[in-house]
Amino acid sequence: DAKTTQPTSMDCAEGRAANLPCNHSTISGNEYVYWYRQIHSQGPQYIIHGLKNNETNEMASLIITEDRKSSTLILPHATLRDTAVYYCIVRVGGNYKLTFGKGTLLTVNP
Amino acid sequence: GAVVSQHPSWVICKSGTSVKIECRSLDFQATTMFWYRQFPKQSLMLMATSNEGSKATYEQGVEKDKFLINHASLTLSTLTVTSAHPEDSSFYICSALSGRETQYFGPGTRLLVL
Numbered sequence: 001d002a003k004t005t006q007p008t009s010m011d012c013a014e015g016r017a018a019n020l021p022c023n024h025s026t027i028s029g030n031e032y033v034y035w036y037r038q039i040h041s042q043g044p045q046y047i048i049h050g051l052k053n054n055e056t057n058e059m060a061s062l063i064i065t066e067d068r069k070s071s072t073l074i075l076p077h078a079t080l081r082d083t084a085v086y087y088c089i090v091r092v093g094g095n096y097k098l099t100f101g102k103g104t105l106l107t108v109n110p
Numbered sequence: 111g112a113v114v115s116q117h118p119s120w121v122i123c124k125s126g127t128s129v130k131i132e133c134r135s136l137d138f139q140a141t142t143m144f145w146y147r148q149f150p151k152q153s154l155m156l157m158a159t160s161n162e163g164s165k166a167t168y169e170q171g172v173e174k175d176k177f178l179i180n181h182a183s184l185t186l187s188t189l190t191v192t193s194a195h196p197e198d199s200s201f202y203i204c205s206a207l208s209g210r211e212t213q214y215f216g217p218g219t220r221l222l223v224l
Contacts, residue, residue, distance in 0.1 A: 038154075041218070042217055042218060043205075044154065045215070046212055046213070093211075096144075096159075098156070098205075099156070100154040103153065
């Protein structure tokens with residue numbers, strides 16, 4: 001699976017949009033981009049995933065660049081409860097294993 | 111939808127005893143489940159892939175005789191830590207693969223071996 005690079009930490013003001021970047025420059029055509037988050041002492045929570053097109057659900061939006069070498073997870077109106085470690089993971093279609101990196105610690109401040 | 115539970119949420123045991131952790135998919139069937147381990151301030155590490163009705167597949171470096179996995183039904187997988195030692199103390203997390211090819215995770219089980 002392609003390696004991903006994320007900033008170690010980010011801060012965001014409550015109520016503002018949180019934009020979390022992820023670099024996956026070696027991604028191949030059949031690899032999906034998945035985002036999970038882990039709130040302290042809990043299991044990871046699925047957020048969203050995509051292959052080529054931008055995706056949106058009730059939690060977030062995923063913007064994938066045209067060359068697919070990077071993506072951005074957008075939380076439109078961050079709340080204090082969105083403080084968590086966010087993991088960007090690239091997964092090959094048909095291989096369901098996930099490899100977790102260090103992720104980005106997002107801290108939402110009041 | 112896509113809820114996964116684990117039991118127990120935390121357990122304390124004496125060194126040398128065995129501990130069983132259950133992972134259940136509550137509102138979907140899962141032919142494949144995964145077991146992860148997470149040490150403090152580290153990321154999740156995949157231990158094994160559990161397939162219903164067949165033997166589990168273990169990642170390199172994970173002792174299959176120490177971490178016994180049983181996936182007897184489409185909604186239940188169990189992980190038994192045999193002859194637990196203090197170094198096995200960790201946060202154990204399971205996930206279940208949905209029909210949409212997405213892993214949904216349980217809340218985790220914190221194990222402390224004294």
